[in-house]
Amino acid sequence: MLVYAYVGHVYPMSARGTAMGAASGVGRVGAIAGPLIGGWLLTAGLAYPWGFYIFAAVAAIGAVGIALVNRNPAPDEPMPLTEEEADRIGARPHE
Numbered sequence: 001m002l003v004y005a006y007v008g009h010v011y012p013m014s015a016r017g018t019a020m021g022a023a024s025g026v027g028r029v030g031a032i033a034g035p036l037i038g039g040w041l042l043t044a045g046l047a048y049p050w051g052f053y054i055f056a057a058v059a060a061i062g063a064v065g066i067a068l069v070n071r072n073p074a075p076d077e078p079m080p081l082t083e084e085e086a087d088r089i090g091a092r093p094h095e
Contacts, residue, residue, distance in 0.1 A: 003027070010070065030058075 003023050011019040037054060041047045 010072070
């Protein structure tokens, strides 16, 4: 549940729904993959200690991802709606 508060704090209101959906989707993938991997390891007779190692590696990747995330709160101004508006405020990278 903390991820929803974090996403609500970091993303502007115009992108908040998409960000919450993406965060929720990643959580669902983990909720499905975790038991599948655990069951596969158990069936293969490798549950101990390999289960710990695999899930520790996933946790380490998550920790690195969290360390790389921008922690500044979202700006209050709305996101640009058109390409012209994005060019005017400098929000779009030029190619």
